[in-house]
Amino acid sequence: MIPRLxxxxxxxxxxxxxxxxxxxxxxxxxxxxLQAEPTxxxxxxxxxxKGYQDGSLTFRRSCAHGVCGSDAMRxxxxxxxxxxxxxxxxxxxxxxxxPLLGLKVMKDLVVDMEPFFExxxxxxPYLINDAVPADGKEYLQxxxxxxxxxxxTKCILCAACTTACPSxxxxxxxxxxxxxxxxxxxxFDSRDQGAAQRLEILNEQMGVWRCRTAFNCTExxxxxxxxxxxxxxxxxxxxxxxxx
Amino acid sequence: xxxxxxxxxxxxxxxxxxxxxxxxxxxxAKTAVLxxxxxxxxxxxxxxxxxGAALGNLEEDHAEWHTxxxxxxxxxxxxxxxxxxxxxxxxxxxxxxxxxxxxFSRLADGKIAQxxxxxxxxxxxxxxxxxxxxxADRTGHMILQTLYQQCIKNNVTFYDEYxxxxxxxxxxxxxxxxxxxxxxxxxxxxxxxxxxxATGGHGRVWxxxxxAYAYTGDGVAITLRRGLPAEDMEFFQFHPTGIYKLGILxxxxxxxEGGILLNKNGERFMEGYAPTVKDLASRDVxxxxxxxxIRQGLGIDGRDYLHLDVRPETVNKYxxxxxxxxxxxxxxxxxAEELLAKLPDIVDFCRTYLGVDPVKEPMxxxxxxxxxxxxxxxxxxxxxxxxxxxxVMPGLYAAGECACVSVxxxxxxxxNSLVDITVFGKHAGMRAAEFASGAAFQPLPxxxxxxxxxxxxxxLNSAGRERVTDIxxxxxxxxxxxxxxxxxxxxxxxALKKIGELQERYLQVKIDDHGKVFxxxxxxxxxxxxxxxxxxxxxxxxxxxxxxxxxxxxxxFPTRDDQQWLKHSLAWLEDGKVRLDxxxxxxxxxxxxxxxx
Numbered sequence: 001m002i003p004r005l006x007x008x009x010x011x012x013x014x015x016x017x018x019x020x021x022x023x024x025x026x027x028x029x030x031x032x033x034l035q036a037e038p039t040x041x042x043x044x045x046x047x048x049x050k051g052y053q054d055g056s057l058t059f060r061r062s063c064a065h066g067v068c069g070s071d072a073m074r075x076x077x078x079x080x081x082x083x084x085x086x087x088x089x090x091x092x093x094x095x096x097x098x099p100l101l102g103l104k105v106m107k108d109l110v111v112d113m114e115p116f117f118e119x120x121x122x123x124x125p126y127l128i129n130d131a132v133p134a135d136g137k138e139y140l141q142x143x144x145x146x147x148x149x150x151x152x153t154k155c156i157l158c159a160a161c162t163t164a165c166p167s168x169x170x171x172x173x174x175x176x177x178x179x180x181x182x183x184x185x186x187x188f189d190s191r192d193q194g195a196a197q198r199l200e201i202l203n204e205q206m207g208v209w210r211c212r213t214a215f216n217c218t219e220x221x222x223x224x225x226x227x228x229x230x231x232x233x234x235x236x237x238x239x240x241x242x243x244x
Numbered sequence: 245x246x247x248x249x250x251x252x253x254x255x256x257x258x259x260x261x262x263x264x265x266x267x268x269x270x271x272x273a274k275t276a277v278l279x280x281x282x283x284x285x286x287x288x289x290x291x292x293x294x295x296g297a298a299l300g301n302l303e304e305d306h307a308e309w310h311t312x313x314x315x316x317x318x319x320x321x322x323x324x325x326x327x328x329x330x331x332x333x334x335x336x337x338x339x340x341x342x343x344x345x346x347x348f349s350r351l352a353d354g355k356i357a358q359x360x361x362x363x364x365x366x367x368x369x370x371x372x373x374x375x376x377x378x379x380a381d382r383t384g385h386m387i388l389q390t391l392y393q394q395c396i397k398n399n400v401t402f403y404d405e406y407x408x409x410x411x412x413x414x415x416x417x418x419x420x421x422x423x424x425x426x427x428x429x430x431x432x433x434x435x436x437x438x439x440x441x442a443t444g445g446h447g448r449v450w451x452x453x454x455x456a457y458a459y460t461g462d463g464v465a466i467t468l469r470r471g472l473p474a475e476d477m478e479f480f481q482f483h484p485t486g487i488y489k490l491g492i493l494x495x496x497x498x499x500x501e502g503g504i505l506l507n508k509n510g511e512r513f514m515e516g517y518a519p520t521v522k523d524l525a526s527r528d529v530x531x532x533x534x535x536x537x538i539r540q541g542l543g544i545d546g547r548d549y550l551h552l553d554v555r556p557e558t559v560n561k562y563x564x565x566x567x568x569x570x571x572x573x574x575x576x577x578x579x580a581e582e583l584l585a586k587l588p589d590i591v592d593f594c595r596t597y598l599g600v601d602p603v604k605e606p607m608x609x610x611x612x613x614x615x616x617x618x619x620x621x622x623x624x625x626x627x628x629x630x631x632x633x634x635x636v637m638p639g640l641y642a643a644g645e646c647a648c649v650s651v652x653x654x655x656x657x658x659x660n661s662l663v664d665i666t667v668f669g670k671h672a673g674m675r676a677a678e679f680a681s682g683a684a685f686q687p688l689p690x691x692x693x694x695x696x697x698x699x700x701x702x703x704l705n706s707a708g709r710e711r712v713t714d715i716x717x718x719x720x721x722x723x724x725x726x727x728x729x730x731x732x733x734x735x736x737x738x739a740l741k742k743i744g745e746l747q748e749r750y751l752q753v754k755i756d757d758h759g760k761v762f763x764x765x766x767x768x769x770x771x772x773x774x775x776x777x778x779x780x781x782x783x784x785x786x787x788x789x790x791x792x793x794x795x796x797x798x799x800x801f802p803t804r805d806d807q808q809w810l811k812h813s814l815a816w817l818e819d820g821k822v823r824l825d826x827x828x829x830x831x832x833x834x835x836x837x838x839x840x841x
Contacts, residue, residue: 022759039597051713055756055765060285062456065492065593067385068285084596106427107762113282126393127345138342140354146347153347153379153386157284191345224592 009035010093014045016057017098019105027105029096030054038088042075042095046082046109059109066222069158073109074098079160079220100163102172116159119175123183123201128194145190152185152230154223161217161227167210174210175202177217177227184230187237195243203238211235246422246431246693251276251401252680254436255673256408256421256463259286260384260662261644262442263391264669265626265676266400269440272677278403278423278434280458280767283392287444287456288665291384292589293497294376295341295666296364296659297334301355302374302571307331309367310375314660315834317363317526318653319794319804321476321812323830326624326649330660333667338377341666346390348379349586359586360500363526363657363841372500372524376659381495381587387662406432407767409696411439411466411640412688418639419686422696426767429760431693437683438639438676441467441620441628442669445645447480448771449779450613450728451720454486454493463646465774467620468781472630472637473814473825475648476618477778478786479795481656482729484530486612488549490597494590494609496658498602499523501586502578503554504562505534506606507542512562513550518841522566525841528655528795531611535729544608551606554587556580558606580604611729615656617795618785619648621814626672632814632827639679639686643672650812653829654794703769708752712769715746715753719772719779727783732799736787743780747820750776781815784822789813806836 012034019027032049043061050057059082060070066084073082076096087093103111133139155178162168162176183202187195202208208231217227237243253269255262258279266277279286298305310331315322342348342356349357361376379386395402403423409431410422420435446461447453464474484505485494499505505523507513517533518525525533538548556578563569563576570576580603584591587602594600594607620642621629628640644665651664722742726735750773757765791805792798811826 020759021761050765051711055712055754055768056759058757058762058764062281062285062458063287063290064457065290065490066596067290067382067589068281068287068456070281070285086597110762117282121396124397126397129345132343137339138348138354138356141350142354143350143352146350149347150380153389154382155389156289156385157282186345189345189347 008038010038010087012036012045012087013094014049015094015096016108018108020056020107036087038086040087041083042085042087042097043071043082045087046097058107067156069156072100072158072160074100079164081158081160081222084222100159102163102169103159113159115172116162116176116178119179120157120182122175123179124194124198125182125186127186127189127192128197129191139191141190148190149185149188151225152181154225155181155185156223158222160220160222164216164220166214166216167212171210173206175206177211177231180208180231180234181225181227184234187234188243195237199234199238202234208234208238246433249276249432249434251434251436253438253440253676254278254421254434255440255442257442257444257644257646258283258402259442259444259644260288260387260391260665261669262440263388263395264666265440265442265643265673267391267394267398268670268673269677270398270400273680275677276401276403276434278406278408280405280407282404283402284388286388287459289385289388290454290456290493291387291662292381292493292495293361293500294359294378294383294659295338295387295662296361296375296657297338297377297663298331298375299335299338299356299358299377301351301358304366305373305375307335309365309373310334312367312834313364314651314657316839317655317657319655319839320806320810320836321650321653321793321829323650324832324834325830327651328832329624330651330663330667334663337663337666337670341387341390344390344394346379346386348377359497360524361658362496362499362524362530364659365521370520372521376497376500378497380585381497381589384662387666408443408462408466409699409770411470412692413470414686414689416638417686418637419688420692422693426762429763431696433688433692435685435688437680437685438641440626440641440643440672440676441646442642442644443646445616446775446778447613447616449720449723449775449782451724452486452491452610453613454483454491455613460771461774461778462771463642464619465777468777468817471816472628473621473816474618474781475621475814476650476812477782477815478789478813479617479654480613480782481527481615481617481795482531482611483527483614484534484611485552485609487593487597488608488610491612492593492597493612493614494552494593494607496527498552498554498587498590501554501583502559502563502576503552504558505530506551506553507537508544508546509542513537513542521841526655526657528797529841531729532797534611549608549610552609553606554583554602555604555606556583615661616645617648617650617652617654617656619646622647622649624649625675626668627675632825634827639683641672641676643668654796699770700766703753703766704755704758706751706753706755709754710749710752712753712772715749716772716775719743719746719776723779727786730797730799731786733787736783739783740780740787743776743783747776747780777817781817781822785813785815785824788824810836
């Protein structure tokens with residue numbers, strides 16, 4: 001295959017929900033016309049607008065290849081990382097870009113991430129085990145034990161799942177799918193001894209039972225984590241008291 | 245008036261080095277970590293292939309072998325006392341990370357899994373050794389997450405999305421930093437007894453890079469502006485396998501798992517350049533070989549890229565030809581499923597950005613700007629040193645990619661960046677806390693935020709029409725063309741002239757956003773100023789070094805010259821001009837010899 005060779009520029013219209021708290025009473029849409037390659041990332045388009053049309057357009061970004069989690073936003077109505085979706089993937093040349101739902105907009109596409117990280121911190125997202133092996137070497141863990149929680153180790157805390165969740169939209173106090181994913185990552189780690197504490201937290205009113213299995217989180221996850229399944233496994237652990 | 249804060253230890257940057265420093269410093273001192281990103285956005289998270297440590301979980305290995313490989317990889321420019329320390333400490337730090345919860349991939353016996361990596365060898369047989377401890381192909385992600393988790397557990401104080409702008413020095417010692425809070429645009433003064441810079445690299449100087457947007461060399465540029473030197477800036481690593489035209493990293497772990505580089509004739513060209521370890525030679529060696537293949541018209545379709553092939557049939561064919569076997573002695577029989585399990589993110593990147601499935605088709609790759617061997621000079625305890633006599637600047641520390649210990653010398657081995665950030669982040673944090681417990685606060689200058697404010701005012705009040713993007717693109721292009729994998733005197737002179745012109749244009753830069761809240765327009769412009777200064781120092785140091793060593797390859801001086809150039813460069817920026825000096829390399833056990841793989 002010969003990648004990215006032919007010049008196949010397309011006309012694209014980018015409609016972006018803008019909000020400047022220092023000037024605007026409420027958010028409004030601005031539309032930008034530009035030319036782009038089908039293989040351009042949506043992030044490249046945003047950079048093009050910022051670089052050549054309006055430097056005040058504001059969004060977060062860093063790694064630009066889907067591993068740092070900075071640039072989650074709503075693209076044509078769905079939560080995605082702007083750096084992980086190409087123009088051709090959208091099968092459209094009219095594109096609407098809006099900030100994530102359910103978190104306060106600080107400016108343009110930048111939302112206040114603090115409530116999201118607060119929920120994350122509430123589930124004790126760290127290994128709990130003070131008994132270090134006597135020989136100073138690694139805790140032993142079989143490949144199967146390691147595989148048990150592999151999926152949820154992939155989380156990059158981008159908030160695409162939580163801000164796609166109808167239960168989170170209706171009550172922002174719900175810990176949300178990302179926090180459950182990060183609890184799952186430790187609950188099912190054979191080295192961890194804090195499962196009971198975390199399950200107790202997630203069994204509370206704003207815990208895992210707020211999930212109505214809408215599957216939006218799984219669809220939104222840019223890391224292809226089976227979020228809904230992880231939530232179901234946590235629910236089952238609470239119900240049965242078993243961690244298998 | 246800026247808000248004032250007071251901490252015993254202040255850490256700038258929250259990647260692997262900053263978080264490790266934060267964890268250790270906060271055990272003994274009142275500590276805060278400030279970062280221009282949320283910590284988990286840091287570029288450590290993009291590291292893929294592994295962290296090197298001679299655990300010997302699969303075969304015989306020794307810290308001494310790791311030490312020698314690193315010395316040789318550095319083309320003998322690394323300081324051998326620091327390298328020996330790092331390779332010994334690597335073993336401890338890997339176990340420590342595992343105890344913190346890092347989910348390493350596992351062997352059947354439950355131990356940490358290890359794989360082959362470029363330049364890491366059994367020193368007796370000279371064959372590649374399995375030393376890289378990995379978590380699939382997302383080892384950096386796991387390190388970053390694990391360290392952030394531990395910081396939460398230990399209640400480390402964070403200032404997220406605070407951009408450091410200036411370093412405050414008083415009475416010849418560090419006394420704090422000035423930072424801008426992105427959310428409000430306000431300047432904050434952080435007074436501290438000890439300051440640790442862990443601000444990362446500067447790959448955004450070049451047009452094709454694996455580096456994040458955030459990698460704009462802030463720490464090095466700030467210290468340069470405050471009159472401190474930068475060390476070995478001419479040495480910047482080009483990683484052989486960036487995704488064609490995008491520069492996104494394809495881990496060396498692909499070759500560690502048996503992947504092969506091929507030219508347009510399907511030839512395994514590395515055989516001709518590194519007969520023993522072939523595709524697992526050091527990165528500088530492979531990037532140069534690729535460049536030469538492309539120049540000879542042997543790129544795919546005659547274009548400027550080559551193929552990295554990790555299809556199971558290719559892996560198995562060359563494993564048999566090389567006589568590589570499994571640890572139980574049986575033949576290597578890689579399957580698509582196994583490769584998918586070991587390299588899931590690589591498969592995902594290729595599918596997303598190229599529409600290529602790497603277990604069915606080869607990947608188009610070309611060298612990509614990847615890693616700064618040079619940076620803020622430190623000793624092996626993370627203390628910043630400011631001259632050829634290694635005089636310590638009291639209260640100032642640096643660790644990770646922004647620092648130059650130097651453990652990587654002229655070329656870093658794969659997996660050693662993760663070793664560097666964890667080992668030296670830890671020790672810089674410990675040292676800083678120790679220093680802070682015995683030191684007094686230095687006074688602050690009368691108007692501590694004056695210089696930071698002046699830098700912003702100049703950008704905001706410019707009446708010019710120049711766009712940040714245009715200047716930035718011109719800089720990246722000339723640096724890629726003239727201060728890239730191969731360099732010549734005339735090319736670098738042209739680059740220096742161009743950068744001078746760009747710095748003039750930069751004075752006429754136009755900022756669209758004049759607000760306070762999240763003014764990324766202003767910050768991007770400020771970051772460009774950093775990159776231009778780093779580009780200038782890099783080109784000047786490279787022009788002066790009339791030899792080829794590691795990542796610095798001169799067409800007009802093609803061989804290493806230990807007589808003249810077995811020394812570290814130190815570069816100062818004085819009134820916009822670069823002044824160079826040199827200091828000796830620390831050599832303990834390994835006398836320089838010819839470097840062949």
